[in-house]
Amino acid sequence: MKRLMDKLSYFKTDKYDKKPELNKSLDELKWQFALKNSNVGLWDWNASTDEIYYSKTSKQLLGYEDSEIKNSEIQWDKRIHPEDQKKYLKDYNAHLNGITDDYKNEHRVLCKDGTYKWILDRGKVVSRDKNNNPLRIIGTHADISNRKKTEELLKKNLELITNQNKRLHNFTHIVSHNLKTHIGNLKNILEFYDEAQTEDEKKDLVKHLKTISESLTYTIIDLNEIISIKSKSTISQINEHINIYDCTKKIIKSLELEIQQKDISIHNAIREADAIKTNVSYFESILHNLISNSIKYSHPDRKSKIILQTVHTNDTIKILISDNGIGIDLEKYKNQLFEMYQTFHGTDREDSRGIGLYITKTQVEALNGKIELSSTLNEGSTFTLTFKKQKAL
Secondary structure (H helix, E strand, O other): OHHHHHHHHHHHHHHHOOHHHHHHHHHHHHHHHHHHHOOOEEEEEEOOOOEEEEOHHHHHHOOOOHHHOOOOHHHHHOOEOHHHHHHHHHHHHHHHOOOOOOEEEEEEEEOOOOOEEEEEEEEEEEEEOOOOOEEEEEEEEEEOHHHHHHHHHHHHHHHHHHHHHHHHHHHHHHHHHHHHHHHHHHHHHHHHHHHOOOHHHHHHHHHHHHHHHHHHHHHHHHHHHHHHHHHOOOOOOOOEEEEHHHHHHHHHHHOHHHHHHOOOEEEEOOOOOOEEEEOHHHHHHHHHHHHHHHHHOOOOOOOOEEEEEEEEOOOEEEEEEEEOOOOOOHHHHOOOOOOOOOOOOOOOOOOOOOOHHHHHHHHHHHOOOEEEEEEEOOOEEEEEEEEEOOOOO
């Protein structure tokens, strides 16, 4: 019996007594191993001493060695993208004040190489004082840049599909309306032809049939051109680097004869370094249409001027094409500006089919841009093209 008790005593002291400590060490090793092999950084803030610890992995996520970033809260905060600062502080303080059970925020952080990385920042207060003030908070950093890129791509594709569906819906109405009009005219003429009693009446109606046939042919050509543009609105060559100044210079050169015939002064005020990434064929076509429009509708009673310039915002680059031509009455035509077969100048020109602005707008939208017009009758017009600048994630 004594030997049995001695055995039990041995197992209790050497095995059972040490097991909690052994398990604790194993759990800590597992936890450290998991963090190290998942490329997740650790941070730990002690509120009572205002000390913060950033793990080696947290610093490596930003491209720094362990010794290059001090364990100071400002070292991380000052690197957060200015656009993300407000939400970051709001989420962090909400958890410290007990409003949320956990802290979670996604923000961009400036790396050593000058680029930004998207970081998922998580944390939780693990101890508070008797007044519920936080004493210690522990959290993690994880690189989610690839996920953000995927989300951004999905968002762009969704916007593209939504816009395409909207344009397709509108285009369907246009095709239906235009073809119905021609078919209705043909039907009426044929009915009149059947009722005609003389050869002269029939000859006259045949002339009308030819006119309607020609008009229908032009309509089909126009619709085919629009379909061609819309079918290429997912064009892969939307990432070509284009110098805007050189491109406008090329367009002006191609229109030199018309410019000289009308004695038009063109001032290319676009900065020589301005550039955009888009499709060169569409971009040149857009500029050609708008500049040639300014030439075509110059004012007959004054020296004509066309000015081209660019304006930058944080997110966009705007291209302005201004003239002092005959202008458009926007109060009268503002809802018809970019519709098919609409003319606004009252010039009765044979070459004005009312299709140019619709095609230009379609091309601009195919490049994910926007076109706007400001104009005053008898004073002039300004077309503004807006394209988003490409941002690095």
